[in-house]
Amino acid sequence: MIKGRVPTGITGLDELISGGFPEDSVNLVSGPAGSAKSLISMQFIYNGVVNHGETGIYLTLEEPRENIIRAMTSYGMDIEKYEKEGKLLLLDMGEVRRRSGSDEEVDVVGFEGLMTMLDNLLKFSGAKRLSIDSVTAIGLHYEDSPGRLRRELFKFASFLREKELTSLMITESIEGTQLTRYGIEQFISDSFIVLGLEDVKGELRRTLTVRKMRFTKHDTTKHPLLITSNGINVSAESKVF
Ligand SMILES: Nc1ncnc2c1ncn2[C@@H]1O[C@H](COP(=O)(O)OP(=O)(O)OP(=O)(O)O)[C@@H](O)[C@H]1O
Ligand SMILES: [Mg+2]
Structure with missing residues (x-):
């Protein structure tokens, strides 16, 4: 079967990437604090639900769901309406852990636990889009072993590709030094979009660059x-110099 494109619905982005993310791919967005990482991942899910009838899951690991709902409502997204209809699932991993009675001392979730949870969730929801905000938080689980993190992340990406859904993972960049928190995320994903915040004469300007997208002719500006x-x-149409 020939795979198609999965439009993000974000104004200006799809035309840079031949119409959208490759179907069933694992995509990565990195950026510093406040660079719109959460907004891009929520719009990807929301537009899928509203414009394409595709069920979407948004996993929040760093911010409580109330914060996400509040922020997205301010952009006119009615998350609660689509949640009630079962088309959008906004899951707060902190809440899930507390409800399942996990040890609250253990504040981070690993990829193993996440895969078990997603396996069930994807089966009953039939989701076609997934956002994970962020994998930086999951990586904390493996801080003592970079080798293990790389293996686990690789396994996780393979798991996602097998699920016939298009996913978007968020990671932090470290300003001025590293494009991704662990320096490996971009090798494991099928695409890599970098968000930036630049100080131009005392004013912060936001930027977006598509650094890689497998199977795609894409813009690199x-x-x-x-x-x-x-x-x-x-x-x-415009470039940042
Ligand atoms: N209505 C708005 N209009 C313009 N800018 C806004 C508006 N609401 C929020 N912002 C900006 O968007 C930024 C937040 O975007 P978002 O939460 O998606 O960033 P993030 O990269 O996920 O940040 P973090 O690293 O904290 O998770 C805010 O810091 C704020 O500057
Ligand atoms: Mg965020």
Whole structure:
């Protein structure tokens, strides 16, 4: 079967990546604090639900769900409506752990536990899109062993590809030094989009660059990214020098 594209629905982005993410791929977005990582991943899920009738799952590992709902409501996204209809699942991993009676001292979830949970969740929801905000948080589980983190992340990406869904993982970048928190995430994913926050004469400017996308002819220019009341707007025609 020939695989198609999965449009993000984010203004200006799809035209940079031949119409969207490759179907069934594992995509990575990195950026510093406040660079719109959570917004891009929520818009990807929300647009799938609203414009394509595709069920989506948003896993939040760092922020409580109330924060995500509050932020997304401010962009006009009615998360609760689609949650009630069972088309959008917003899961707070902290809450899931507390409900399952896990040891609260253990504040981080590993890939093994996540795969077990997702296996069931994907079966009953039939989700076609998944956002994980963020894998940085999961990596904390393996801080003592970078080799193990790489193996586990690789296994996790293979698991996601087998599930016939298009996923988006978020990771932090470390300003000025590293594009991804662990320096390995971009080798394991099928695509890599880097968000930036640049200080231009005392004013912060947001940027977006597509650094890699397997199976895709894509743009490689650094573009301005604006946050408007409707969400992200990537200026596909303009460049940042
Ligand atoms: N209505 C709005 N209009 C313009 N900008 C906004 C609006 N609401 C929030 N922002 C900006 O968006 C930024 C947050 O975006 P988002 O939460 O997606 O970033 P993030 O990269 O996920 O951040 P973090 O690293 O904290 O998780 C805020 O820091 C704020 O500057
Ligand atoms: Mg965030």
